[in-house]
Amino acid sequence: MAGKKTLNIGMVGYGFMGRTHSNAFLQAGRFFDLPYRPVLYAACARNAERLKAFAENWGYSSLETDWRRLVERKDIDLIDIASPNDTHAEIAIAAAHAGKMVMSEKPLGRDAEEAKAMTEAVEAAGVANMVWYNYRRVPAVMLLKQLIDEGHFGKIFHYRAKFLQDWTISQDLPQGGEGLWRLDAAVAGSGVTGDLLAHTIDTALWLNGPIREVAAMTETFIKERKHNLTGKVQPVGIDDASAFLCRFENGALATFEATRYARGHKALYTLEINGEHASAMWDLHDLHRIQYFDHRDEGRLRGWRSIHVTDGDHPYMSRWWVPGLQIGYEHTFIHQVADFLQALGEGKAAAPTFRDGLATDQVTDAVLKSARSRQWENVPFAQTGSAA
Numbered sequence: 001m002a003g004k005k006t007l008n009i010g011m012v013g014y015g016f017m018g019r020t021h022s023n024a025f026l027q028a029g030r031f032f033d034l035p036y037r038p039v040l041y042a043a044c045a046r047n048a049e050r051l052k053a054f055a056e057n058w059g060y061s062s063l064e065t066d067w068r069r070l071v072e073r074k075d076i077d078l079i080d081i082a083s084p085n086d087t088h089a090e091i092a093i094a095a096a097h098a099g100k101m102v103m104s105e106k107p108l109g110r111d112a113e114e115a116k117a118m119t120e121a122v123e124a125a126g127v128a129n130m131v132w133y134n135y136r137r138v139p140a141v142m143l144l145k146q147l148i149d150e151g152h153f154g155k156i157f158h159y160r161a162k163f164l165q166d167w168t169i170s171q172d173l174p175q176g177g178e179g180l181w182r183l184d185a186a187v188a189g190s191g192v193t194g195d196l197l198a199h200t201i202d203t204a205l206w207l208n209g210p211i212r213e214v215a216a217m218t219e220t221f222i223k224e225r226k227h228n229l230t231g232k233v234q235p236v237g238i239d240d241a242s243a244f245l246c247r248f249e250n251g252a253l254a255t256f257e258a259t260r261y262a263r264g265h266k267a268l269y270t271l272e273i274n275g276e277h278a279s280a281m282w283d284l285h286d287l288h289r290i291q292y293f294d295h296r297d298e299g300r301l302r303g304w305r306s307i308h309v310t311d312g313d314h315p316y317m318s319r320w321w322v323p324g325l326q327i328g329y330e331h332t333f334i335h336q337v338a339d340f341l342q343a344l345g346e347g348k349a350a351a352p353t354f355r356d357g358l359a360t361d362q363v364t365d366a367v368l369k370s371a372r373s374r375q376w377e378n379v380p381f382a383q384t385g386s387a388a
């Protein structure tokens with residue numbers, strides 16, 4: 001990797017995503033031939049002691065406890081936002097104004113208004129940007145994208161997605177603060193709509209194009225929880241479960257569902273596509289496989305194929321071990337860094353850009369609006385749909 005241009009990373013957040021991103025920046029250049037060498041340069045979070053331990057573990061050479069100082073530093077090239085949703089807009093906009101490249105965790109904003117301001121800021125500054133919708137970079141999901149774009153499915157009639165968890169069922173679980181900010185609407189923006197449905201929507205917009213209109217319902221099963229920061233029992237403002245029907249621009253009908261109340265399911269993201277010629281299913285718990293049915297197969301042999309997406313001609317897999325051997329969750333982030341740096345070297349944007357992240361927030365806003373109005377709602381802004 002000697003001789004490559006270095007890219008000094010300023011990482012905000014040392015939690016779950018701070019770890020996946022740090023690992024991705026470290027590993028990407030070891031497995032992919034990239035024009036830049038990312039350097040874990042400065043880490044930022046408010047708790048100095050824990051930040052120090054994180055920085056030592058991953059090899060960050062300097063620390064900041066205020067993201068504003070990180071953003072102002074002249075020796076940082078890229079700000080990576082791996083902190084809770086209420087921090088994304090302010091940090092991204094300041095970073096863009098300071099001329100830094102920006103990568104942000106999802107959802108891009110707590111709502112589309114925040115996401116729009118973030119998108120306008122990076123576009124006005126002309127800085128490279130990306131949102132960490134990492135599931136696009138599962139090799140099996142990338143293979144689905146290739147098969148759709150090559151016309152294997154023909155016209156797509158149906159898209160079906162679910163993202164199921166079960167970790168907030170207990171009445172005693174508090175809301176707010178460390179580890180539980182996802183239950184605090186002021187921090188998270190929304191509940192499973194912005195957290196889990198956002199992933200399924202990003203993948204769907206990418207695979208199947210823009211969504212035109214939605215009809216949704218949401219539920220908050222537990223209406224009050226103690227707040228960790230105030231110590232008081234307070235109303236719960238997030239949606240615990242969210243489901244919607246929608247119509248895509250290409251005429252496909254779809255259903256989406258997300259919940260944290262599906263006992264037994266930990267992170268069951270599944271999707272299914274039914275087209276004129278073919279159908280396919282994918283399941284995050286068995287992330288290397290797609291189930292694929294092609295009606296054009298010879299009748300006597302027609303049936304569902306279980307394709308283990310680990311061969312050298314499958315997306316990304318030639319960079320890993322040998323055919324048949326698996327990779328995992330963390331590799332989706334490594335692929336995202338690799339694609340970002342490759343595109344940067346070619347002077348191109350790598351998807352999902354902030355504009356793509358805005359498109360997802362526009363759909364989640366419409367979902368929440370429809371749940372309130374009990375009416376079909378149009379997705380208000382023109383969506384882009386991305387090429388890469």
Ligand SMILES: NC(=O)c1ccc[n+]([C@@H]2O[C@H](COP(=O)([O-])OP(=O)(O)OC[C@H]3O[C@@H](n4cnc5c(N)ncnc54)[C@H](O)[C@@H]3O)[C@@H](O)[C@H]2O)c1
Nearest residue numbers: 013014015016017045046082083084085105106107132179
């Ligand atoms: N792409 C994915 O699959 C995926 C998965 C999990 C989380 N996320 C997203 O990543 C983001 C972070 O989630 P997480 O699970 O890593 O959270 P986490 O609670 O594990 O970590 C959050 C980190 O942000 C830090 N932080 C909070 N406020 C800060 C501030 N004002 N300044 C600096 N640091 C601050 C905390 O100290 C902590 O280190 C969220 O936006 C979440 O939606 C995405």
